[in-house]
Amino acid sequence: MSGKNYSHQLDAKNRMRIPAKLREELGGDYYITVGSGGCLYVYTAEQMAEVKKTLSNVNRYREKQLKAARFILYNTWQAEEDKQGRILLPDNLRKYARIDKNVIVFKGPNCVEIWSEEVWNEYFNDVNFEELADAVDALSAGSDD
Helix, strand or coil, rough: CCCCCCECCCCCCCCCEHHHHHHHHHHHCCCCCEEEEEEEEEEEEEHHHHHHHHCCCCCCCCCCHHHHHHHHHHEEECCCCCCCEEEEECCCHHHHHCCCEEEEECCCCCCCEEEEEHHHHHCCCCCCHHHHHHHHHHHHHHCCE
């Protein structure tokens, strides 16, 4: 896991590049969907298959589960690179992530993430290291907190 982030910009047609190193890790077939914290998740085909399998376990009588599954599936986009290696970010995903021009592409803990530069900066604006330490402790202990 790297933790490296890359700064990019959308072009006039709402296209962007995934950095070459990350594209190699993603393989030729990858998907973009909504993520937590206001970002977009970029999944390999294998990761997306796992997400779909998890979502297929939804209880059709639990409205919150159904709503979450529908929202994720509706907002999933199979990325298609053009000859210059650019991908289109569809309007629904750009609006969800508040992406206007400047983007951060980040190798997150579970997948590649795409952030609006402004949302990225807001997200980390008021970091409380004590809370971060507690979260890391919970991970170490195997807790979901």
